[in-house]
Amino acid sequence: MFIFLYRCVIKSLCSPNVEFQKVNPTTQIALFSFCVNECPEEKKLIWNIYFGRNTTNFTCLIHFRNETHWKFEVIYQFEGINSSSALNFEINPPPSNGSCEINPRNGTTNTLFNITCSHWKIKENIKEYSLFTRNRQIIAFSPIPSFEVRLPFGNSLDLFVEIRDYLDGITQFNLSSVVVTKQSFSNLLSSNLNQNEISQIISLITEEFNEKESEMMDKAISNGIPLSTISVSSLLSRISIEKEKSTNQSARLEFLKEINEQANLREDLIKSLIDFPITSANSLKLQSLSLVQLTSSTNQLTRTTLTIISEKCFELTKELQIWLEKMPFEHVQTIAAQLLQYASNVLTAANGPLQKRMEILEKDSQVEWVFDSQKELADSLNDKRNQIIFILTSSLNLHLNLGQNYSIETPQVFLSLQTISLQSLLTRMNLSLSNLNRNQTVSFRVRFSLFLSKFHLIFSQ
Amino acid sequence: MEPLAIYGRSQIESNTNLSRSLSISILDEKGNEVPFETNSDSIEFFIPRDPNLRIPRMILTNETFHSLNLTTDLPISIHFEIKANFSYRFVYKFDKQSTFTNSIEVNQSYFNFMIDNQQTMSH
Numbered sequence: 001m002f003i004f005l006y007r008c009v010i011k012s013l014c015s016p017n018v019e020f021q022k023v024n025p026t027t028q029i030a031l032f033s034f035c036v037n038e039c040p041e042e043k044k045l046i047w048n049i050y051f052g053r054n055t056t057n058f059t060c061l062i063h064f065r066n067e068t069h070w071k072f073e074v075i076y077q078f079e080g081i082n083s084s085s086a087l088n089f090e091i092n093p094p095p096s097n098g099s100c101e102i103n104p105r106n107g108t109t110n111t112l113f114n115i116t117c118s119h120w121k122i123k124e125n126i127k128e129y130s131l132f133t134r135n136r137q138i139i140a141f142s143p144i145p146s147f148e149v150r151l152p153f154g155n156s157l158d159l160f161v162e163i164r165d166y167l168d169g170i171t172q173f174n175l176s177s178v179v180v181t182k183q184s185f186s187n188l189l190s191s192n193l194n195q196n197e198i199s200q201i202i203s204l205i206t207e208e209f210n211e212k213e214s215e216m217m218d219k220a221i222s223n224g225i226p227l228s229t230i231s232v233s234s235l236l237s238r239i240s241i242e243k244e245k246s247t248n249q250s251a252r253l254e255f256l257k258e259i260n261e262q263a264n265l266r267e268d269l270i271k272s273l274i275d276f277p278i279t280s281a282n283s284l285k286l287q288s289l290s291l292v293q294l295t296s297s298t299n300q301l302t303r304t305t306l307t308i309i310s311e312k313c314f315e316l317t318k319e320l321q322i323w324l325e326k327m328p329f330e331h332v333q334t335i336a337a338q339l340l341q342y343a344s345n346v347l348t349a350a351n352g353p354l355q356k357r358m359e360i361l362e363k364d365s366q367v368e369w370v371f372d373s374q375k376e377l378a379d380s381l382n383d384k385r386n387q388i389i390f391i392l393t394s395s396l397n398l399h400l401n402l403g404q405n406y407s408i409e410t411p412q413v414f415l416s417l418q419t420i421s422l423q424s425l426l427t428r429m430n431l432s433l434s435n436l437n438r439n440q441t442v443s444f445r446v447r448f449s450l451f452l453s454k455f456h457l458i459f460s461q
Numbered sequence: 462m463e464p465l466a467i468y469g470r471s472q473i474e475s476n477t478n479l480s481r482s483l484s485i486s487i488l489d490e491k492g493n494e495v496p497f498e499t500n501s502d503s504i505e506f507f508i509p510r511d512p513n514l515r516i517p518r519m520i521l522t523n524e525t526f527h528s529l530n531l532t533t534d535l536p537i538s539i540h541f542e543i544k545a546n547f548s549y550r551f552v553y554k555f556d557k558q559s560t561f562t563n564s565i566e567v568n569q570s571y572f573n574f575m576i577d578n579q580q581t582m583s584h
Contacts (some may be wrong), residue, residue, distance in 0.1 A: 235481070430499065447486075
């Protein structure tokens with residue numbers, strides 16, 4: 001008699017419930033089986049549920065949400081003997097029957113809007129209510145069903161609330177759209193704000209910064225300043241080949257003056273940031289989003305800003321690693337995408353001046369060896385970036401089983417990951433390598449970034 | 462051909478040509494990179510540039526012979542766009558060497574031809 005063990009690959013995502021493991025309809029369960037004693041080579045291995053498979057891994061997505069109970073069975077067939085083991089799953093019903101509303105339905109960027117959620121079934125099991133924009137940017141999260149928020153400027157702002165229970169079962173509830181008009185914004189960051197408030201204010205301030213920036217860029221274009229010498233454009237920016245045009249020198253000086261003013265404002269803002277503890281996956285989402293917003297204008301980040309902010313990026317990446325075992329894939333996706341954008345911003349800002357893609361800021365020119373200091377910073381950030389990418393890749397890979405792929409497409413970076421057997425990858429790409437087990441599972445990663453940050457070139461004739 | 466960008470304290474104009482970067486890795490289960498080689502053929506990648514690159518204006522000529530000076534620091538690719546009302550043979554020549562293309566049927570009003578920067582190198 002042989003004993004087989006198998007469990008979910010990510011243990012925390014399958015909550016044991018005596019007879020049944022509870023899982024969410026959105027959760028991907030990955031099961032694996034192995035023989036604990038010394039076993040003879042199996043003749044056949046069968047997974048029962050949908051179809052038989054002869055591998056020790058079994059992956060499938062549960063699309064039939066109507067079914068509550070599931071049984072997965074694995075059968076090992078040896079010479080003259082069969083052995084089997086089974087695991088039961090119960091689908092955790094996501095929160096239902098409730099509603100949420102937003103009040104008032106229109107206001108300004110200074111208005112506090114109230115979100116109230118009520119009548120959600122199994123109320124005692126609701127862990128968190130969180131508010132998102134339509135493009136899935138988090139605005140706030142709250143353990144209580146009624147909370148206040150500041151909203152970004154928008155003519156018809158579509159928002160939704162995510163209601164999440166303790167087992168990470170989620171329901172999305174769309175709110176009626178709201179109108180938020182712009183009003184001059186006076187509120188600055190103060191120490192008595194919580195992390196939701198801080199992040200909403202950062203959104204509003206950076207929105208103003210971005211507006212100012214697009215004005216500056218428009219002016220730069222009309223004055224014939226070559227954009228490639230003052231900024232690195234996003235991967236999503238459209239082809240707009242510039243015509244040769246003579247540059248207006250005084251316009252260039254004016255542009256640089258404005259860039260420096262903005263850079264100093266950003267530096268002050270970043271210096272005033274308070275470190276909040278990461279209390280949940282949503283808190284990590286919120287904090288990483290704020291930092292993406294703060295770093296989005298890569299030609300306005302002083303070395304002081306970069307030093308502070310790169311440290312934070314690294315800290316948040318390590319937090320992701322800590323929270324990883326408790327996080328469903330959809331959380332990891334958003335957080336990893338934001339951290340990648342953030343790391344890319346930091347790196348672009350540090351390397352840009354070295355490649356004459358942007359100007360060295362005034363504050364950074366007041367040292368003796370301007371280029372040396374910039375290079376030193378860029379070098380240390382390059383190293384850190386590699387560690388960050390390493391952690392983010394492995395965080396995403398944890399959720400990718402054999403044959404699956406995932407990609408992140410942001411204005412700053414494209415990243416695609418595919419979990420595949422080494423043999424089939426080599427065949428597909430017509431590659432070779434030596435001394436490696438071709439049956440192993442590998443991850444194939446393609447990364448496309450804004451520009452060359454550090455490179456080694458070998459010329460062959 | 463000049464090497465690509467300077468990296469460090471240098472006042473020379475940098476020559477990244479506004480290139481984006483592409484990296485391809487095979488990672489083992491621990492996340493470490495696995496070295497690999499191409500079998501026989503090389504793999505080609507298209508790596509775009511920052512669209513804000515200023516490229517020189519198109520040179521419009523109405524003639525059967527045109528010469529172009531390629532002595533610059535940067536690697537150059539050349540794009541031809543030809544409009545003709547009859548069949549023709551397109552010949553391009555680097556220094557003393559001629560290269561013939563196939564004769565072109567005129568069933569298309571425009572003919573596009575590109576010589577990439579590998580081919581223009583060291584002429």
